[in-house]
Amino acid sequence: MRAAQTSGVRAQTRRGRPGYDSSEVLEIAVRLFIEKGYDATSVADLAERLGLTKSAVYHHFESKEQLLGLALDEALTGLESALENALANARSAPESFADVIRGAVTVLIERQPYVTLLLRVRGNSPVEHAALERRRLFDTRVTEVVRTAQSQGLVRDDIDAAVATRLIFGMINSLTEWYRPGGTIDADAMAETVLATAMSGLQVR
Amino acid sequence: MRAAQTSGVRAQTRRGRPGYDSSEVLEIAVRLFIEKGYDATSVADLAERLGLTKSAVYHHFESKEQLLGLALDEALTGLESALENALANARSAPESFADVIRGAVTVLIERQPYVTLLLRVRGNSPVEHAALERRRLFDTRVTEVVRTAQSQGLVRDDIDAAVATRLIFGMINSLTEWYRPGGTIDADAMAETVLATAMSGLQVR
Structure with a gap:
C-alpha cells in the first residue's frame, strides 16, 4: 500500500531541498485535509x-x-x-457478501486516511460529486448481492437489503474513527470479527 | 423535540425584523455548521x-x-x-443493551443534526474536548453493560466488549448519514431493525 510504504520518508533531492515523490505529497495532503477539512486547506497550507x-x-x-x-x-x-474479487471468487451470494465484508474491512484498515476522506465528502465540487456517484454505485452493487442472498433464503429477508447493506457498512466505516493499526487486533482478525457480528449477531443462542 | 417543533418557523417581532427564539437560532446554526464545517463558519455567516x-x-x-x-x-x-432509562428499566444486562440500542437509535433520528455535529467533533477547542470526554464516558458505560451480559453468558464473549460496542454504535451512528425522516421506516421500526441486526445478525439459521 502506497501510504504505508512512503510514511514519514523524506529524501533529499539533488538540489538539497526537502524532496518528496508525488505519492508522499498525496499522503501528506490527505492527512492535512483530514486535520483541517478539505475546503479550509489551501495549497499554501500544504x-x-x-x-x-x-x-x-x-x-x-x-x-x-x-x-x-x-x-x-x-x-x-x-x-x-x-x-470484484468477492464476485469473482465466491460460490454463493452469502459467500460473496462475506468476502465483500472481509475485503472492505481490509481496505478500510490499509487505506484508512483515504477512506476517511471519502466518508467526509459532501459533493461540493465535480470531483466530490463523481466520488459520491461511484460510492452510490458500489452500495447498489453490494445491495444486489444481499438481495440475491435473500432470494435464495440464505440471508434474512425481514430487513430491507439496502438498509442491511447500510447498517453493515456503518459498522465497517466506523473503523476509520476508532481502529488503530498496531493494536491487539490485526486486519484479518478485525475482518472476521465484523463478519461474525454482521452475520451472527452478538446474542448467544 | 426542540428541532422538530421550531423547524422553519420564522416569526415577526414587534419591531418588524425577522425574529427567532434562541432555540431557532441554535437549530439554524447547527445546520450551517454541518453544511460549512464549524471552524469555517463565522458569526457573520450565521x-x-x-x-x-x-x-x-x-x-x-x-x-x-x-x-x-x-x-x-x-x-x-x-x-x-x-x-439511564435503559439501566433503570431493564431486568438483565442484555435487556439493558437492547434498550440502549433502541434508545440511541431514537435519539439519532429525533436529534439527527445535533448528533451529526457531535460525530464530527475532533476536540479542537475546550467545548469540543469536553464533548469528546462525555462521549468516551458514555462508550465506557455501554461497554460495561456488554461486558456484564458477556459474564452472564448472554452475549458472545469471543468479541471484545469494547469492539462490539463500537461496531454496534458504528451501525447506529451511520443513521446520521443516510436515514431520512418521513420515509417508509419510522424510528421505532428502525430501532427494531438495528436491534435485530446487532443481536441476531443477517444470516438465516
Missing part, C-alpha cells in the same frame, strides 16, 4: 506543511482538487476491487 | 443566513462556541438519558 514553496507543490500536482481526486480514487479503487 | 445583524445574533448567544456547546449538549443529553 506547501507550509511540506516545507516547500507553492510552485514546488505545483511541480507535483496541478491543483488541490487533483490531489483530492487521486485520494478518493485510492479509496474507491480499493473498495471496488474488493467487490 | 447572521447572513438568519437575515440578522451580528449584534442581533449576539443578543441570543455570547459566542459561536456557546452555540456549539449547546448543540453538543442536546446530542449528549439525549444519549445519556437513553442509557
